[in-house]
Amino acid sequence: MKALKLICLPLFALLTFQSCDEVEAPYKEDIIVVGGDRKVLVEDYTGHKCGNCPRAAKALHDLKDVYGDRLIIMTVHAGGFATVFPPSAPYYTYDFRTPEGTELDTDFGISAIGNPNGMVNRRQVNGNYVLSSTSWLGEISNVLGDASPAPVKIEIENTFDVASRTLQTEINSEFVNSLGGAHKLCVFLVEDSIINWQKDYDASPEDIPDYVHRDVLRTSMNGTYGDAIANTSAGTIDTKNYSKTLDATWNENNMKVISFVYNEVTKEIIQVEEHEVIH
Amino acid sequence: MKSLRKTLLTAGLLISAIASQAQLLNLPAEIHGNFQFDAQYYIKDSLIGALDVPEKVLSNGFGNLNFTKGKFNAGIRYESYLNPMLGFDTRYKGSGITYRFASYVNDELEITIGNFYDQFGSGLIFRSYEERGLGIDNAMDGIRIKYNPWKGIYVKGFIGEQRSYFSKGPGIVRGFDGEVSLMDAITSLNNSKTRITLGGSVVSKYQKDDNDLYKLPENVLAFASRLNITRGNYSFYGEYAYKYNDPSLVNATAISPFGIYKEGQALYMNGAYTKKGIGISLSAKYIDNMNFRSDRNATINDLNLSYLPALTKQQTYRLATIYPYATQPNGEVGFQGELFYNFKQGSTLGGKYGTYIALNYSQANGLDTTSLNNELGYESEFFIPGDSKYFEEVNVEIQKKVNKDLKVIANYIYTLYDKGVIQGLGDAYGTVYAHIGILETQYKINKSHSLRVELQHLMTDQDKKNWAMALVEYSISPNWFFAAFDEYNYGNDDEDLRIHYPNVSMGFTKGANRITMGYGKQREGLLCVGGVCRNVPASNGFSLSVTSSF
Numbered sequence: 001m002k003a004l005k006l007i008c009l010p011l012f013a014l015l016t017f018q019s020c021d022e023v024e025a026p027y028k029e030d031i032i033v034v035g036g037d038r039k040v041l042v043e044d045y046t047g048h049k050c051g052n053c054p055r056a057a058k059a060l061h062d063l064k065d066v067y068g069d070r071l072i073i074m075t076v077h078a079g080g081f082a083t084v085f086p087p088s089a090p091y092y093t094y095d096f097r098t099p100e101g102t103e104l105d106t107d108f109g110i111s112a113i114g115n116p117n118g119m120v121n122r123r124q125v126n127g128n129y130v131l132s133s134t135s136w137l138g139e140i141s142n143v144l145g146d147a148s149p150a151p152v153k154i155e156i157e158n159t160f161d162v163a164s165r166t167l168q169t170e171i172n173s174e175f176v177n178s179l180g181g182a183h184k185l186c187v188f189l190v191e192d193s194i195i196n197w198q199k200d201y202d203a204s205p206e207d208i209p210d211y212v213h214r215d216v217l218r219t220s221m222n223g224t225y226g227d228a229i230a231n232t233s234a235g236t237i238d239t240k241n242y243s244k245t246l247d248a249t250w251n252e253n254n255m256k257v258i259s260f261v262y263n264e265v266t267k268e269i270i271q272v273e274e275h276e277v278i279h
Numbered sequence: 280m281k282s283l284r285k286t287l288l289t290a291g292l293l294i295s296a297i298a299s300q301a302q303l304l305n306l307p308a309e310i311h312g313n314f315q316f317d318a319q320y321y322i323k324d325s326l327i328g329a330l331d332v333p334e335k336v337l338s339n340g341f342g343n344l345n346f347t348k349g350k351f352n353a354g355i356r357y358e359s360y361l362n363p364m365l366g367f368d369t370r371y372k373g374s375g376i377t378y379r380f381a382s383y384v385n386d387e388l389e390i391t392i393g394n395f396y397d398q399f400g401s402g403l404i405f406r407s408y409e410e411r412g413l414g415i416d417n418a419m420d421g422i423r424i425k426y427n428p429w430k431g432i433y434v435k436g437f438i439g440e441q442r443s444y445f446s447k448g449p450g451i452v453r454g455f456d457g458e459v460s461l462m463d464a465i466t467s468l469n470n471s472k473t474r475i476t477l478g479g480s481v482v483s484k485y486q487k488d489d490n491d492l493y494k495l496p497e498n499v500l501a502f503a504s505r506l507n508i509t510r511g512n513y514s515f516y517g518e519y520a521y522k523y524n525d526p527s528l529v530n531a532t533a534i535s536p537f538g539i540y541k542e543g544q545a546l547y548m549n550g551a552y553t554k555k556g557i558g559i560s561l562s563a564k565y566i567d568n569m570n571f572r573s574d575r576n577a578t579i580n581d582l583n584l585s586y587l588p589a590l591t592k593q594q595t596y597r598l599a600t601i602y603p604y605a606t607q608p609n610g611e612v613g614f615q616g617e618l619f620y621n622f623k624q625g626s627t628l629g630g631k632y633g634t635y636i637a638l639n640y641s642q643a644n645g646l647d648t649t650s651l652n653n654e655l656g657y658e659s660e661f662f663i664p665g666d667s668k669y670f671e672e673v674n675v676e677i678q679k680k681v682n683k684d685l686k687v688i689a690n691y692i693y694t695l696y697d698k699g700v701i702q703g704l705g706d707a708y709g710t711v712y713a714h715i716g717i718l719e720t721q722y723k724i725n726k727s728h729s730l731r732v733e734l735q736h737l738m739t740d741q742d743k744k745n746w747a748m749a750l751v752e753y754s755i756s757p758n759w760f761f762a763a764f765d766e767y768n769y770g771n772d773d774e775d776l777r778i779h780y781p782n783v784s785m786g787f788t789k790g791a792n793r794i795t796m797g798y799g800k801q802r803e804g805l806l807c808v809g810g811v812c813r814n815v816p817a818s819n820g821f822s823l824s825v826t827s828s829f
Contacts, residue, residue: 019483020500020523023540027654031491051705059536066492112369114579127446128370134528134537135576138489199705202533206705 031066036147040140041072041260041272044118044133045110047081048092051201054211056116056133061214063137070144072274073215074190074258076101079111091197091207100188100224101217121269122262129267151177152232152261156275165246167277169221171259172239179232182264186226187242189218189277192254218250221257229261252277308348313828315411316340319364324819327778328803330365337364339371341411343378353381366806366815367414370444377445378418389425394418397437399456399480402586403520403545404501404571407441413806413813415580418442419452431463441573441582448582449486450573456480476507482584484573493537493654499525501543501571501585512554520545520569520585527575530568530609532656538575539656543568545587546662556621562590563614565662567646570608580811589807590615591641592674594692596717597766598735598748602696603807604643604670612664613643632680639674645700668710671695684724690717698742702805713739727756733764745770761785766802784822791828797821 044060046053063071077096085092104110108129110117117130120139125131131139152175159168173185198211220226221242229238246252260272318338323331338361345354359374360367380393396418398406409416421439428434434457440447458478462468481502488495503520526538544567551560564587571585590613591604619637622629644664648657673693680686692715699708715737722730733750750764766780782799803817 019485019498021496021498023494023496023524025654027493027535027540029492029494055531055533055536058533062536063492109369109372126443126449132528132576132578134531135489137492137537141489141491201705 031141033067033070034145034147036144036149037153038144038146038148038150039070039072039272040067040121040143041074041258041269042118042120042136042140043104043122044073044075044116045078045105046075046116047077047079047083047111048094048096048197048213049083049199050081050115051199051206053081053116054198054200055202057214059133060136063140067140067144069274071140072258072272074188074217075213075215076104076217078102078105079115081111081115091209092199094196096194096196096213096216098217098219100220103224121272122267124266124268149176150271151175151179152271154259154261154271154273156257156259156273158257158275158277158279160246160252160277162252165248165252167221167244167246167252167257169242169244169257170239171242172237173229173261174237175232175234178234179261179263179270183229183232183261183270184226184264185222185229185238185240185259185261187221187240187257187259189221189244189246190215190256190258190274191218191250192216192256193251194254215256218247218255219244226262228264246277306349308346310344310346311829312342312344314340314342314826316823316825317364318823319818320821321365322819324800324817326775327780327800327819328817329800329819330816332365334362337362339364339367350384351381352384353379355379363414365818366813368444371414373445375445377416377442387427389423391423394420394442395423395437395439397423397435397454398586399454399482400478400503400505400518401516401547402588403518403547403569404480404503404522405452405454405456405482405584406586408586410811413580413811415583415811415813416442417583420447421452429464431460431465433458441584443574443577443582448574448577450582451485452482452573452584453484454480454482473508473510476505478505478507479503482571484571484584486573486575490537493526493535495526495537495575496524499523499571501525503545512552513550514553515548515550517548518546522569522571525568525571525575526654527570527572528578529570529572530656534652535654535656539568540654541568541656543571544661545569545585556623558617558619560617561615563612564590565612566606566608567610567659567661568656580813586811588811589613590643591670591672592617592639596690596715596719596733596735597750597764598737598746599690599692599715599717600807601737601746601804602694602698602711602713603805603812604641604672604696605701605805605807605812607643607645607669607700610646610648610659611643611669612646612662613641613670615639615641630679632682635676635678637674637676639672639676641670641672642668643670644668667697667700668695669697669700684722686721688717688719688721690719691715692717709741711739711741713737713741729754729756738770743768743771743776758788759786760788768802793824793826795822795824 044057078101082097084095087093110130113130116133119129120131120136121143122129152173155172157170192215194213194216195210198208199206200208221244255277256274258274260269262269318336320336321332341356341358343356355376356378358377360371363369363371378394380391380395382391396407407417407419419439421437423437425435436455438453461475462471483498483500485498488497501522503518505518508515522543524540526540531538546565549562566587569585572582573584574582587606587608589604589606594600617639622634624633628634645667647660647663647665650657675691678688694713696711698711699705717735719733731752735748737746746768748766752762754760763783769777771777780800780802784797786795798821801818804815805812806815
């Protein structure tokens, strides 16, 4: 073993023009978060049968400690790992999938590549929207590292009627700077802390009955790709109103409305906001 | 007089120099190329799990064009995936020029600009290659210089980026490799019967650290040294590789979500003895945390730098490909032993036409590791196999020519296959133990007509249970072939899933052109070449393939 290394070393020494960084403990760094009002949306595409997914989900939610409410997460169950077993099976019978999530997954080609994968503000890196879980952080800091004011401020107002389980949502998008090109507004509903089965390769046994599913996409209030914003010039406030009856099995106390403005051509999210259904 | 001679001599030299230049210029320019087009029409078949393909037809196609004139070479390749066929990465969608290069060679120096494929040693720290059937192409794009200063010695270096579908990966790769063939380089040893070759290589990749949470190494270096000795019928090859800290998505853990900082190591050794009628080969390898890629965020078959072939027999019979081994780059210890022997014609076991027998045994285990519960990940015992056995296979093959028209090949295979580990599915899938029997007969009807029949059976109590398969192939040389086969999962516990997978195909070959057409059902599974695999989803439909070269 050592002899083998010794044979290699002189050769290695000859090639000092080649570089190598050896990192020593502590490996962790303190993140310096730049100020500003920009927020970022990470869409984590996952499935309850995806054993590598909980690791990515945990690492992502841990970043909330660093970025606070400037990091907004939407977990989308879609693709092969999200399919359900027949009700006769003891687990993975609950269907987390949504038509909107499946449409996004297909259009952006996410689970086709594998899970976990996702998008950060639907920005393209090397021509790809789909980013693997370890590259989310880099893109998050690229977005949040921009201290200039967000060109649009989004305000969400929710009113929930308990008797009819109807949610009324008003979204006001105020354009601070003019935005060129066509833009749209999307409004999604997520539910946090759903307890159900999840496969996790880091756990033993791997099939966890009471896994806490975070920020799961439940539905959209205006379709998969939202509604057009007519006027995006500086000083304009665009107001849109939506309503949705919540499924009886959803816990409104854990639900949030996520709304974002995006460029219709590049798909890039310009700004995102989230607000609890009940506050 | 003297000066005249000198002038004449000079003129003569000049003329011959011009002549040789002219000769070079007059060398014929050659253009070669090849073309391939594959398409499939997909039919939805929910029973076998074949997905609905909205496009109905998917196709992969490419064409290579290479130009050579004297010492100058150039080439391009056009690829088109409209849209990529099932099982190929959807990021291939599109078409365009994916490979172009120019190179110039003279006796000592070879310079390549643009795309190139290359390999250092056995590929433990660097292999850039394409394997079209697996959808792998990690071609380099950059500059490569190869220099032969003396006979028996070469050094080469390159710098470049790696292809990733229709774009390039984010890393920059620098590589350097040198090799000395001692008996060629040292004059006094030129006639030695023993041939010794020594080689060494270094590969370093650069990728920006855009992670604010962890200190990630931006430059990751790996080196390897190798030794090759041959003498008469004996040969030995050994290569050792070491990789410095390389946290990445593929070695990430719950504690270190951006990858562990442990070093990587690999050792590969092979010894062989071959002589007419007999061959023995023994191989061993140790791989520990050697997933080396030019992008730390890459997964599956993307942007690999290291090539870690499986030490198992490359199976070709259909039922023997149901449980193929895939190399575990994060850690494994494997062994393989091979033996073949030809019983001579006229001997008791050889009979009139001789008998060929081949044995192959291989095994792959996990590592013996101790978890550290920190960013270094774990500690491992060098070259010591762990308790978990990923794969084991026993192959026995007998080939017997019965008479001048009939040849019979019989195979028995025993496979132990840890499906959860090999297919990355987790513990729950357990280990499959399978026995496979294969009987093949090749019968020459007359000078140009021949018939080949295969009968295969796979027996297992796990997974999808028993399979049977039969194939009939009729060839009319040199132009036509017709084949039909059926795979039948008759042992499946679920009666609805006792499915037949019938296939019919025919092909026509003339000169350098070949057209094949087929219809059939394809079971889902893994397609592996040398331990590198891709998922093949189930499909049902018509296929067409055209290949041509010039």
